[in-house]
Amino acid sequence: MREVLVEARGLAVRLRGARDAVEALGGVDCAVGAGELCVVRGPSGAGKTTLLLALGGMRRPSEGAVLFRGRDLYAGPASARDDYRARSAGFVFQGMHLLAYLDALHNVVLAGCSTEAARARLEALGLGERIEHRPSALSAGERQRVALARALVREPDVVLADEPTGNLDPESAELVLAELEAFRAGGGAVVLATHASTLSIEATHELRLERGRRVS
Amino acid sequence: MNALGLALAELRHRKLSALLFAVAVAAAVALVLLFVVFARAGEADTRRIQRDAGLNLVILPSDVALERYWTDGFAPETLPAAHLERIADQDVANRLVPILSRDVEWGTGTVRVTGIAGETFKRGGHMKPVYGRVVEPGTMVLGALVARNRGLAAGDAASLAGEPFTVAAVLTEKGSREDAEVFLDLADAQRVLGLEGRVSEIQALECHCAADEIDPQKRLSEAIEALLPGTRVVRRERLADSRRRQRRTAERYLGTATPIVLMLCALWIATLAMLNVRERRAEIGVLRALGRSRWRVAAIVLARASLLGICGAALGWAVAALVARSVVPDVFRFAAGAEAVGSDLVAFAFVLAPVFAVAASLVPAAIAATQDPAEVLRDA
Numbered sequence: 001m002r003e004v005l006v007e008a009r010g011l012a013v014r015l016r017g018a019r020d021a022v023e024a025l026g027g028v029d030c031a032v033g034a035g036e037l038c039v040v041r042g043p044s045g046a047g048k049t050t051l052l053l054a055l056g057g058m059r060r061p062s063e064g065a066v067l068f069r070g071r072d073l074y075a076g077p078a079s080a081r082d083d084y085r086a087r088s089a090g091f092v093f094q095g096m097h098l099l100a101y102l103d104a105l106h107n108v109v110l111a112g113c114s115t116e117a118a119r120a121r122l123e124a125l126g127l128g129e130r131i132e133h134r135p136s137a138l139s140a141g142e143r144q145r146v147a148l149a150r151a152l153v154r155e156p157d158v159v160l161a162d163e164p165t166g167n168l169d170p171e172s173a174e175l176v177l178a179e180l181e182a183f184r185a186g187g188g189a190v191v192l193a194t195h196a197s198t199l200s201i202e203a204t205h206e207l208r209l210e211r212g213r214r215v216s
Numbered sequence: 217m218n219a220l221g222l223a224l225a226e227l228r229h230r231k232l233s234a235l236l237f238a239v240a241v242a243a244a245v246a247l248v249l250l251f252v253v254f255a256r257a258g259e260a261d262t263r264r265i266q267r268d269a270g271l272n273l274v275i276l277p278s279d280v281a282l283e284r285y286w287t288d289g290f291a292p293e294t295l296p297a298a299h300l301e302r303i304a305d306q307d308v309a310n311r312l313v314p315i316l317s318r319d320v321e322w323g324t325g326t327v328r329v330t331g332i333a334g335e336t337f338k339r340g341g342h343m344k345p346v347y348g349r350v351v352e353p354g355t356m357v358l359g360a361l362v363a364r365n366r367g368l369a370a371g372d373a374a375s376l377a378g379e380p381f382t383v384a385a386v387l388t389e390k391g392s393r394e395d396a397e398v399f400l401d402l403a404d405a406q407r408v409l410g411l412e413g414r415v416s417e418i419q420a421l422e423c424h425c426a427a428d429e430i431d432p433q434k435r436l437s438e439a440i441e442a443l444l445p446g447t448r449v450v451r452r453e454r455l456a457d458s459r460r461r462q463r464r465t466a467e468r469y470l471g472t473a474t475p476i477v478l479m480l481c482a483l484w485i486a487t488l489a490m491l492n493v494r495e496r497r498a499e500i501g502v503l504r505a506l507g508r509s510r511w512r513v514a515a516i517v518l519a520r521a522s523l524l525g526i527c528g529a530a531l532g533w534a535v536a537a538l539v540a541r542s543v544v545p546d547v548f549r550f551a552a553g554a555e556a557v558g559s560d561l562v563a564f565a566f567v568l569a570p571v572f573a574v575a576a577s578l579v580p581a582a583i584a585a586t587q588d589p590a591e592v593l594r595d596a
Contacts, residue, residue: 053590058505079509086507093593097502101229102217109217111506150506 005189006055006089006158007031010064013050013212024050025212027064032158037180037190037201042209048193051209052160055191056089057081068158086112090151092176094163096143098135104146105131113153121149125179141172148179159183161192177201219512223520230492234524237488237573241528242535244481245569249536249561251474255467257540257548273309273433275299275418275440278448285450289328289393290317294414297402299444300333309420316405316415322376324365328397329376331405356381357399360389376400377408420449482576485521489580493517493587500584501592510585517584521577525570533557533565 013025025047032038040048053059054066057073058081066073068088073081085091090111098107104127108118122131125145135143144164151159161180165173181201184190192201208216217225227234276285277293285291300314316331332351351357356376358368363386368374372383376398389395406412420440437449493500500513537557 049593050590053593056505058593059590082504082507082509084507085505091505093502095498097498097505097593099225099499099502101225106217106225110222110503 003034004031004067005034005069006191007067008051008055008064009067011051011054011061011066012063013047013054013059014062015050023212025054025061025209028207028209028212028214030207030214032189032191034157034187034189035184036204037184037192038205038207039201039203040191040193040207040209041195041197042193043195045211046195046209047212048195048209049162050212052091052162052191052193055158056091056160057084087154088157090154090156090159092144092147092151092159092161092164094166096135096140096147096167098143098146098150100135103132103134104138104142104149107135107146108150108153111150111153117153118149121153122146125149126175139172141168141175144168144172144176145179148176152179152183156188158189158191161190163194164192165194165196219515219519220523222516223523226496226516226520227523230495233488233492233495234527237485237492237521237524238527238531240481240484240488241525241569241573242531244478244485244572245529245532245565246535246539247474247477247481247532248568249533249557249565250539251470252561253536253540253544253557254470254547257544258466260548273420273436273440273449273451275303275420275444275447275449276416278446280448282450288319290315290330291416294411294416295418295444295447297406297413297415299447300415300418303418303420303440303443311419311421313419313421314402314415315417315419316402316409316411318409318411318416320377320409322362322366322398326396327359327362328393329400329405329408330397331400331402331409333402351399351401351404352384353401353404354381355384355401356404357385357387358383359387359395359397361395362398379404379408478572482572485573485576486579489517489521489577490583492520493580493584496584497587497592500587501589504587504589505593513587514581514585517577517581518574521573521581522570525573526566528573529565529569532569533562 008028008030011025011028012023014021015024016022028047028051030038030040030051040051042048050059054061057066057068060074065075068084073084098104099110102110104122105115105118108122109115111118113121119131122128125148127142127145127149130138130142130146133142135146138146144167148164151161159180164176164180168176180190180192184204192203206216207214275295276282276291277295280291280293294316297314300312303309304312314333318329319326320329356374363369363383366374368383368386370383370385374381374383381400381404387394400408402415406414420436433449433451440449441447503513503516504510540557
């Protein structure tokens with residue numbers, strides 16, 4: 001039986017603009033279960049990042065709800081959402097957002113794991129030799145793999161990946177996507193946002209957004 | 217990785233920002249320490265001056281009408297001049313000055329005749345006369361108005377109450393009672409006024425006080441009055457009082473300036489903390505995305521502030537110690553040892569500086585904590 005981990009129901013997000021509210025998302029529904037990979041496609045400004053932030057407990061919906069394991073994320077206190085992000089959800093950003101003053105190992109430790117777990121995860125991603133390097137000494141692909149290690153190290157239920165291959169060469173992109181695929185195969189849920197029309201990863205289902213609306 | 221570890225790593229990375237922050241804290245710490253050191257040195261200086269300069273007392277006849285003494289400027293009653301010898305043996309004062317004053321009619325009007333002993337007195341010591349000028353027997357020193365109204369100049373012969381005198385000097389006009397005075401040798405004045413062997417007061421200047429004595433007047437008064445029955449002692453303005461007022465004025469200035477400078481330092485620290493928070497927007501967004509609570513994000517900012525507060529305390533203490541050691545001995549002549557920044561001040565600095573730095577960083581920390589991570593991560 002399909003186990004839905006994270007779900008958006010009638011999700012609408014209105015952002016405050018300079019003059020009036022801008023509708024970033026308008027009534028989006030989606031559900032991602034364990035062992036599923038949902039690709040969210042759409043051009044820039046379609047609402048992909050807003051959807052991921054809402055699913056990650058960082059963007060309160062104007063209407064609708066975000067459920068994690070059937071519980072409304074935004075009905076509880078902020079500490080519950082902090083806990084959700086710390087234990088159950090992992091983020092991967094296009095910009096990686098590694099801390100420049102920490103080496104690869106400590107960037108992963110930042111997720112709240114032991115150094116041993118961080119080391120093991122980095123080694124599994126082929127970064128055993130780069131553990132003590134700071135982000136400035138890593139290539140873009142290596143940086144994204146460190147960011148991926150940080151998202152996966154605490155073995156979350158859901159990974160929310162926002163254009164994770166956007167800045168990568170094809171070879172690095174392949175590595176990152178392979179890791180996400182492995183996470184999915186292990187029973188995790190992945191929501192991957194991309195503006196690319198093609199992506200070398202097999203999605204269990206796909207969502208297309210345009211101007212904040214689901215078009216397919 | 218806890219807040220402290222993260223703050224330490226960040227400090228090592230952003231050295232200039234950390235240095236500027238620590239310098240701001242150090243400036244505040246050094247200022248406060250120097251204020252306390254200067255206040256303590258000033259206190260020590262004043263005590264020492266007070267001890268050396270002592271009190272200025274006036275020995276008067278016991279039946280003197282004090283109101284009249286203060287309004288007329290002299291006591292109408294008199295004391296035996298021999299009293300001087302009786303207290304000279306006592307270690308009461310550095311200087312004893314017997315004075316006899318009376319108003320007399322002289323030619324065109326009334327003048328104040330003041331006889332002062334030809335020498336100041338301190339047994340076993342040679343000191344400069346407190347009144348600057350010794351009037352020789354047979355001579356007179358005239359106030360400017362007295363000389364002008366009578367057409368007298370230095371070297372002229374003059375007669376006062378039938379006694380012949382030579383004008384030794386004419387004082388420059390001062391715009392004070394002294395312009396209407398005639399200064400004579402004490403013995404000449406006693407003869408002119410018909411008060412041989414009498415004085416109207418004995419000034420006991422620079423009375424000896426213990427360094428830590430808050431008000432030695434009572435003790436000295438009792439000692440003198442016991443030695444000289446039939447007298448009473450009143451206090452005159454003292455040098456130490458002036459010095460204390462001067463010190464208090466300086467303290468008031470410092471007391472006003474210090475909070476202003478502290479506020480500027482706090483603003484400087486807050487601005488630097490704010491810039492640091494702005495610079496770390498994406499980092500804060502990531503930390504929030506990784507599940508760090510608002511409190512833990514604020515704790516990172518505050519941990520950084522407290523670490524730099526400790527560094528600032530050390531730096532401020534070093535600067536204050538250096539400045540105090542080089543400046544205090546030049547400014548305060550008698551404050552030997554007071555230039556040291558004591559262990560109590562060091563402890564005070566190391567406790568207060570982190571508190572100060574944290575307090576100044578509260579607003580930036582609150583801004584960091586309430587920063588919307590979604591906005592940051594969307595923009596980044």
